Amino acid sequence: MTAAASVVRYEGFSVSNHPENARVQVVTLDKATIDRFEELSSKWQVQALEYKPFNRFAVADALDKCCEGQLGKFLVKTMEDRDAGAFLLEADEAAQKAYVNTEEQREAFVKLATAISHLIGLPNFDSMAGKYYARFTVRNEDNSDSYLRQAHRRMELHNDGTYVNERTDFVLMMKMAEENMEMGDSLLLHVDDWQDLDKFYNHPMAKQNIRWTAPPSKNIGYSIEHPIFFEEDKNGKPHMLFIDQFAQPENMQQGLYLYEMGESLENESNCSNIRVNTGSMLVVQNHCWLHGRDKFVAHPGLKRELMRQRGHFTR
Template sequence: MAYHVQSQNLCVKPTPYSNRLLQVTISKEGVAQFLKEIEIYPVQALEYKSFLRFRVAQILDQICDHQLKPFLERALGDRNAGALLVNPEGINRAEQGDEMVKIATAFVHLIGRSNFDQMTGQYYARWAVLNTDNSDSYLRKPDKPLELHNDGTYVNEVTDYVLMYKIDEQNMEGGDSQLLHLDDWEELDKFYNHHMAKRVMRWAAPPSKNVTQDVYHPVFEADSHAKPVMLYIDQFAQPKDYEEGVYLADLGDSLESSKHKLSFPVPVGQFLLINNLFWLHGRDKFKPHAGLRRELMRQRGYFSFSTNPFSRYKNFKNF
């Protein structure tokens, strides 16, 4: 399906990195109009009153001539696409972080709802990567790559989408975003048809995630069209035996060595929004620098227009 949308405030076209990854631009005038109309809703209001997240989504869609919502549903549900690089023009400075939260909130609440993020206690998470780090996962470690994975592997919530927003960066070299579409992975058939692919395994998070309950699900499932979908992360898998451990180690090596892995910079003020079921994401390591700093924002949640095949493993509550 070809995606070329052009209106007064919305433009969609393929990126140079992949035809599957679409560049979505909201005009500077459209962004300014959106932020003006939602001045009455500070971020705290969006935190306290969850229905206001849908109100700001409605306003953004109106500014985009009601083309944004149907486009997002089509593109994010399309297995041949499912990944967006979004540029809200004119919002690209760290002091505009609250505006970025509002823009991200509007986007994702056109397609579903963001889950509670236990790491920060809100429906979104903001954090910084610095030159030195003593945390208990690779999320904040600049000298290590964040290997390809899916989000939502260790929580009892359906995670259909992931949004990753770059708020700020200083003294940065390296740290490119990385993506891999399942259908472009050379050894998908080998691992999907392996007898371990559907075995229910245990997944557990470190203390910083503020999740105390282990979850259980397989690495692979099939969607409504019998296509493979995935729920995997290297850091939080807890194999119970040799067979599970070797399968997971081989799978991780295969993902990282794929020649179809995309690697590209995301400019400050832009964000990635991907279908979490058939796209994996990660990050390359940074070159050390005493003043290194990158601030990020995350939202992840469920689609309201489709069903997730992993939901039978989850204690998911419909709203």
């Protein structure tokens, strides 16, 4: 690999620090890499990835071979590094210009995201979608039972996987398409950059179980209990599991602790706005990063399609 200014070159891709948050690694795939991957992955339809889980690993291996094995190693290292733990993966400018607004293009995005998720771990079953990934659309009007699809409000900072009984180490969020969009950037806050972390981590409620319940659209028929600071990493630093909407406080102490935490997070000046372009994906270590989304500017033709994969590390 070679370095030029703040950009580091690898085989088939380059890496730089994100201008809004240096913890976030910007991984840019060369157009030649994208073209070669599409050629190698053309033998698999998306349905073949959905029906046969081992095909997903073959797709991941195909992408890694396009980068001489360097991409997978870099992504795993990034996710294992608490000081980073996040990357924005995108294609270079030439490849982005070649994108077209078709279902065939979006299926190519599914393959790419599948390759990335299987290079770093294993996606969990997504109960909302009934498969290992979920595709959903945000429109100008919505009557859903969660903030996920509601365009005209800020989706507060949170961790995923708070209401399921399986580990959620990473979250992958990919933009599949968008029309008439203004604002709506992703929001990111690293746990270690939260200025009130010590206050809440050393609070008497920090290690007490709280009950978490999902709304009907999530297709989760149970509640679970766990504390917000549910474990420490190998260096003794806290991992978090928090989302304001699905917490079910059972007394005044829990309720006020959750309320004050939510207020602190939403007023944190170290929160970063990260723009994700169509065909790009943001991947975060779920227990070290809180994520959210800024509100959109209203427009009758507003439409954004997103894909989500959430899973656990396997190495």
